[in-house]
Structures are given as C-alpha cells and as structure tokens.
Amino acid sequence: MFTGLSKDATQFLSGIRANNNKAWFEEHKSIYTELVYKPLCELADELLAPYSHIDDMMSKASRIYKDPFLSPDIHYRDTMWIYVRHEAYWWNKTPTFFFELSPEGAVYGFRLQKPDASALELFRSQISDESDPFFELIGRAEQQGFEILTESYKRPKAGAQPFNERWFNIRSISVHTRLTDGRTLYSKKLKDRILEAFAQLFELEEYFQKLIIQDGINKAQKEVSFDDPMNTPMAKAPSVEFMW
Numbered sequence: 001m002f003t004g005l006s007k008d009a010t011q012f013l014s015g016i017r018a019n020n021n022k023a024w025f026e027e028h029k030s031i032y033t034e035l036v037y038k039p040l041c042e043l044a045d046e047l048l049a050p051y052s053h054i055d056d057m058m059s060k061a062s063r064i065y066k067d068p069f070l071s072p073d074i075h076y077r078d079t080m081w082i083y084v085r086h087e088a089y090w091w092n093k094t095p096t097f098f099f100e101l102s103p104e105g106a107v108y109g110f111r112l113q114k115p116d117a118s119a120l121e122l123f124r125s126q127i128s129d130e131s132d133p134f135f136e137l138i139g140r141a142e143q144q145g146f147e148i149l150t151e152s153y154k155r156p157k158a159g160a161q162p163f164n165e166r167w168f169n170i171r172s173i174s175v176h177t178r179l180t181d182g183r184t185l186y187s188k189k190l191k192d193r194i195l196e197a198f199a200q201l202f203e204l205e206e207y208f209q210k211l212i213i214q215d216g217i218n219k220a221q222k223e224v225s226f227d228d229p230m231n232t233p234m235a236k237a238p239s240v241e242f243m244w
Helices: 007-018 022-027 029-051 117-127 133-143 189-227
Strands: 057-061 080-086 096-102 105-112 147-152 170-179
Touching: 007 022, 007 029, 007 096, 022 029, 029 057, 029 080, 029 096, 029 189, 096 189, 105 189, 117 133, 117 170, 117 189, 133 147, 133 189, 170 189
Parallel strands: none
Antiparallel strands: 057 080, 080 096, 096 105, 105 170, 147 170
C-alpha cells in the first residue's frame, strides 16, 4: 500500500544528479530501494486500479539504471517515472498517463510524445471539423488549470484555419500539473491528486487512443490491399495480335 513519499526520495535524486557514479549509488542504494523504487511501484499499482476493468491497461514504474535513451556520460536516472497506458509495442507513440519525480518536485498528467506522422495527419483531418470533440476536451483541461505544452513541426502544415491553427502543426502534446508543494508531495494526498488529474484527462487520453487505433487499422487495410492477390489489377490484353 502506498503511504506517501518522503523528502529522502527527492534528496536521493538530487544526490545521484550530483554524484552520478557507482560508488555513490552503492553507498546509498538502500535509500533508493526502500524510499524511491518501492513506493513508486506501490503507487503505480494504485494508479492503475481505477482502470483495471479495461483489459489492456497496464502500469510501470521506472528503474534508476542506465538505458539506451540516456547519454553516455549518465549512468543513473535522476528523474523517476510511472506510466499508466494501454499496452503497445511503442510506448512513446501511445497516449500515456504519467507521473515523474525529480529533485524539483513532481509532474503528472497526460502526454502523447512521438506519434506516427500518419496519426497526426488523421488528427489534423479530425480537427478540421470545427465541431470536433478535441476542442471541448482541451478547452476543459485549460479551464481546470492544466499546463499544456506542445512541440510543433518546423514547417507549418497546409490547411490550417483560424479556429484550429494552434493545434494543427503539433508533433507532441503534454497536458499536466506541476507539484512543488512539499505538503502535498510528501503526504498521502499525493495519490488522490494524481488520480483526480487522470480522471479529468481520461476522455482526452481516450480521444487520442481511438485516433491511434484508427491509424493502425488504416495501415493494416493498406497492407492487406497491397498483398491480397484478389485486389491485384488484372493484366491488360496485348495491344497487338500474336502470331502463333
């Protein structure tokens, strides 16, 4: 059962940022195991619980050890994370609820980091309809006080209209809350605050999840159409008569 984080957790992350080496880590490994990794695993399980009725929902807490995404001079993470999402082969192309803990505090919410270009093309097609549900969902998130960050293409995409140009060129989106208040960060209230944010953003997450699923269906249909011999055009008859 998750009972909260302690100041020792963020102090440990500050320490590993300043001393990113095996000697320091081994000396403080018990703090990492008991006060960082174990509570985050417990929190991950409890953040998944409201979505346990959805067959393919899963959660995961990061480990501190180096992975291919870290630069060669970094041996350990100084930011730990939890994600709750639908199962997918490419996690960074999938709509994800997340919680990140760093020396600066915590960030939690929803993000779609690196979707395929075809998925974003489908998104642009959808928001070209002024009544698209996205505008209601993102507007609600703004009213609820979430911070919204996007990354855009360097070259603007053609077809934007005044009502959708803010979103037309996005490559990634993050809708989140920052928490630096220790009274909440180091209390049992933390879990409830995160769950509340996930619930508020659930429809937005599912909006993008349906879009990603549709993009996958579109790709599969194109592959079947290409590979199916029944869909191969019949060869044309020769334009001249053969001499037998």
